[in-house]
Amino acid sequence: MxxxxxxxxxxxxxxxxxxxxxxxxxxxxxxxxxxxxxxxxxxxxxxxxxxxxxxxxxxxxxxxxTFHAATLELLETIGITDRMHAEGLVVPTFQFRDRRDGLIAEFDFGLLADETRFPYRLQxxxxxxxxxxxxxxxxxxxxxxxxxxxxxxxxxxxxxxxxxxxxxxxxxxxxxxxxxxxxxxxxxxxxxxxxxxxxxTYPERFAITSTPVDLQELLPDLGHVNYVADPEEWLFILRTPESWRVLWPVPAGCSADEASDPERLQLELQGVAPYGPGYPVIDHQVYGVHxxxxxxxxxxxxxxxxxxxxxxxxxxxxxxxxxxxxxxxxxxxxxxxxxxxxxxxxxxxxxxxxxxxxxxxxxxxxxxxxxxxxLRETDDAVRRRNRDEMRAIAADPVRARAYIRRVSLLESVRRFGIGTPPLEMEGAR
Incomplete structure (x- = not known):
């Protein structure tokens, strides 16, 4: 056939x-x-x-x-979440940062504790x-x-x-x-x-590199999950049980081989936090994003x-x-x-x-x-507005809770359900 x-x-x-x-x-x-x-x-x-x-x-x-609260609720119904928690890392907060200005806002999943048994991200x-x-x-x-x-x-x-x-x-x-x-x-x-x-398809590709070096020892105010804005090279930094992972954009003209060159990886990681012995790399991937x-x-x-x-x-x-x-x-x-x-x-x-x-x-x-x-905004005025908005949201528990519900997909699951019978869905549309 x-x-x-x-x-x-x-x-x-x-x-x-x-x-x-x-x-x-x-x-x-x-x-x-x-x-x-x-x-x-x-x-x-x-x-x-x-x-x-x-x-x-x-x-x-x-x-x-990353496994969010709504997903853990669903996976709990097939009895797999105990094993996941035994091997995973519970992360109760995440940070929005600026590469030049440092910490801008921190969001606490604990604001969802009245709604879910899993008020955190499981890495x-x-x-x-x-x-x-x-x-x-x-x-x-x-x-x-x-x-x-x-x-x-x-x-x-x-x-x-x-x-x-x-x-x-x-x-x-x-x-x-x-x-x-x-x-x-x-x-x-x-x-x-x-x-x-x-x-x-994004013109740039993304590179994600994993290292066993503890970045929190080098950057003590760093969270376990961090979105780092920068007009030249933004970052996404997160902790998993095996390693710290750093994601950055690869310019359109840079080949996968060039983006994976060990010297370039060291240069990128040293730009996150200087580390004299040099960063060991245990995993590295370059991929297109759509x-x-x-x-x-x-x-x-x-x-x-x-x-x-x-x-x-x-x-x-x-x-x-x-x-x-x-x-x-x-x-x-x-x-x-x-x-x-x-x-x-x-x-x-x-x-x-x-x-x-x-x-x-x-x-x-x-x-x-x-x-x-x-994260990749280049206009300084827009960047300032973004920083001000994130600070304002994090400082207001009501807005912060609504924001976290949405970005964790808890809002969409509560709105539509999962597998909800058609006759029960009318109010969600």
């Missing part, structure tokens, strides 16, 4: 969809944190799942490392959640994990979807009732559906989630979180469809498309773009 460039005018009628069964499981494409979460939620609902992942084993990707590199869930699902007979397997074709038919795959045992076909495409920004699923991925949202998050029985549906600047730490929210929303709706004959399939899937795309546009894209622009 070959991919077409678009599915064209194909329609899908929910009344003819095959029920979820061993013969027609839910297929989850991509075994990163979003796909693994979706599979775990579906398995917890006693649904059969086939998980397809190109990598031969769970991927050791260091990139995202834990995303590969640890993937590992934890992979270990759990490996012993679950409801889940078939097919690592080292490439999706080579996808067609929608009256019974759900047909997936062509190629893996260690050769070519094969999977018949699925529903599909969750969580296969990243270059999503094969999204491409097969012919769904546009509109938006833009602000893009899929034109649709659902085509027939196929749902897009996480980076397959939306990608954004990492400034704000919400990309991973919103992807997990997608996974939870999709899995809860599919579980309800599979177990409750009275559930309106079309209404549920349409609600997923509407809600998750609205959150991606109105919260994730809007806030991460605003955060990034604030």
């Amino acid at each position: 070959e991919f077409a460039s678009s599915l064209g005018p194909m329609t899908w009628h929910s009344a003819t969809a095959a029920p979820v069964s061993r013969d027609r499981p839910v297929a989850v494409i991509g075994a990163g944190p979003v796909g693994m979460t979706a599979a775990a939620v579906l398995a917890a609902a006693d649904l059969p799942v086939v998980l397809v992942e190109l990598s031969p084993s769970p991927r050791p990707d260091w990139r995202a490392s 834990l590199n995303q590969q640890h959640l993937v590992r934890m869930l992979a270990e759990r699902l490996a012993g679950d007979d409801r889940v078939r994990m097919r690592f080292g397997t490439r999706l080579t074709g996808l067609e929608i038919d009256g019974d759900g979807a047909r997936l062509a795959v190629s893996g260690p045992d050769g070519a094969d076909e999977i018949r699925a009732s529903y599909v969750i495409g969580a296969d990243g920004p270059r999503s094969t699923v999204r491409s097969a559906l012919g769904v546009a991925f509109d938006g833009f 602000q893009r949202v899929a034109a649709a998050f659902r085509v027939g029985p196929v749902l897009l989630a996480g980076d397959a549906a939306h990608i954004n600047s990492p400034i704000g730490g919400v990309g991973l979180n919103s992807g997990i929210h997608d996974a939870m929303d999709a899995a809860r709706r599919l579980a309800r469809i599979a177990t409750d004959p009275a559930t309106g399939v079309e209404a549920e899937l349409a609600a997923y498309d509407e809600v998750r795309r609205t959150v991606a546009v109105e919260y994730v894209q809007a806030d991460t773009q605003r955060n990034t622009d604030r």
Whole structure:
């Protein structure tokens, strides 16, 4: 089976969809944190799942490392947060700083203590959640994990979807009732559906470098999470259990090799805080950054989630979180469809498309773009207004609480819910 460039005018009628069964499981494409979460939620609902992942084993990707309160609430429902806390780092505050003027404002997640059991950020590199869930699902007979397997074709038919795959045992076909495409920004699923991925790419790339050197010993007033504005080279500095991580922009004319040169890395890190012995580097990545949202998050029985549906600047730490929210929303709706004959399939899937795309546009894209622009602003008058605004927000507990609720996605979850039945969503729209 070959991919077409678009599915064209194909329609899908929910009344003819095959029920979820061993013969027609839910297929989850991509075994990163979003796909693994979706599979775990579906398995917890006693649904059969086939998980397809190109990598031969769970991927050791260091990139995202922040879990916000709303996400921890959701992950608690599948019993994984105790393990996450055992390995993670609880961070109750974050700072907005200026590279020239130092600390501008500090925000305390404790303002949310009356609303959530998790009034903080949990710093834990995303590969640890993937590992934890992979270990759990490996012993679950409801889940078939097919690592080292490439999706080579996808067609929608009256019974759900047909997936062509190629893996260690050769070519094969999977018949699925529903599909969750969580296969990243270059999503094969999204491409097969012919769904546009509109938006833009930043002219600069971002470099993120990890070092075991304790930056708080060198900069005693530094927080564990710091957004550092500067018109020439802004920074994002945060602590994880393994290391301190520093992110900075790479100029458009600088190659990945140049940006990764050890002497350049030392120069960048020494510019953050002088350190005589020299900084050891335990991880370094250079990557392109985009602000893009899929034109649709659902085509027939196929749902897009996480980076397959939306990608954004990492400034704000919400990309991973919103992807997990997608996974939870999709899995809860599919579980309800599979177990409750009275559930309106079309209404549920349409609600997923509407809600998750609205959150991606109105919260994730809007806030991460605003955060990034604030850090890299070059106009001195605008920079002063930004500093004054952040100070004023932090000094007012009411405004500070509202700000923290929004940037942590707690506001969007309280507004729309996760997997909320369509009839209960009217007030959120």
